[in-house]
Amino acid sequence: MRATSTVLDAALFLLLVGAAVGTLTLGTSPPPTAADDAADGVADALTTSTASVEYTLAPGARRASSRVVDFPVTEGATFRRTSHGTLASHLATATLGNLSVRGQRVAHTRADYQRVVTNATRNLTRERDYLARIRARWEPYPDAPVRGVFAVGPTPPPDTEVHAETVTVASGFPSAREDARRLAETDSNTTFERLGSIVAERVVRGLFPPDRTRSALLADYPVEELVTYRYERLGRLLGTNATGRALADDATGANAELERALGETLAADLRTRYRSPDAAAEAVSVGRVRITVRTWSP
Known part of the structure; x- marks a missing residue:
């Protein structure tokens, strides 16, 4: 397993940056043609190949089901954006765009972005002598109720020899593992509630960075509406209401409400999965x- 230190703005970058023409430029070491070497080669190419992709936020407005936010216009230049980075960083951002709570997706704002990233990733292995499946997964700890998963390519047949390689990419969320470990090591009375609160705070801060979110809540259409809807939707899935605070441009208050609800959800789940807070702290991986x-011969 290898790591790349690419840092993403997981929450609001895709809402705030401007538009440009999309291109795909492969790195200097393209994937090999043989299946037995391909997994490692594709993984390397993902971390070195770059792409500038153009997309629209319109699906987020068209598919929104809001009780408080209106989207009178759902297409046009105000929805167009661009993003530049390695394919690995694009895959990570697409994964966070598939954020779900207990299997229910939060929003579809990144649906078109995911389509473009899928096409760019497929170009990497097109016309090769092997098939490939690339799967990205974010979760604050294994099998957490909040997670993001994104995959490109077919699933390999069960009776086929498969070669695999894994890389890790920064999620853009503040890391929680060291603080979780430190808490477990220094406080013998550490509870799952305290651990759940640490993880929840980092997740919410990653999704809604306070300063940028505050600016987004004061921004022109459709940025303010898309961010407010994201608060509404996530709050609904967590059984709380952060929308009032968001409508008042109070990102700090809205975040606090989500942190409380998510912390309770994670604490209850952690208690069922781990024998102790110490064991749970070792499993935390918010920042990656x-x-x-996976590659195989056809």
Whole structure:
């Protein structure tokens, strides 16, 4: 397993940056043609190949089901954006765009972005002598109720020899593992509630960075509406209401409400999965997205 230190703005970058023409430029070491070497080669190419992709936020407005936010216009230049980075970083961002709570997706704002990233990733292995499946996964700890998963390519047949390689990419969320470990090591009375609160705070801060979110809540259409809807939707899935605070441009208050609700959800789940807070702290991985490449001969 290898790591790349690419840092993403997981929450609001895709809402705030401007538009440009999309291109795909492969790195200097393209994937090999043989299946037995391909997984490692594809993984390397993901971390070195770059792409500038153009997309629209319109699906987020068209598919929104809001009780408080209106989207009178759902297409046009105000929805167009661009993003530049390695394919690995794009895959990580696409993964966070598939954020779900107990299997229910939060929003579809990144649906078109995911389509473009899928096409760019497929170009990497097109016309090769092997097939490939690339799967990215983010979760604050294994099998957490909040997670993001994104995959490109077919699933390998069960009776086929598969070669695999994994890389990790920064999620853009503040890391929680060291603080979780420190808490478990220094406080013998550490509870799952305290651990859940640490993880929840980092997740919410990653999704809604306070300063940028505050600016987004004061921004022109459709940025303010898309961010407010994201608060509404996530709050609904967590059984709380952060929308009032968001409508008042109070990102700090809205975040606090989500942190409380998510912390309770995670604490209850952690208690069922781990024998102790110490064991749970070792499993925390808020700051990373794992990308697994699997290749096989057709």
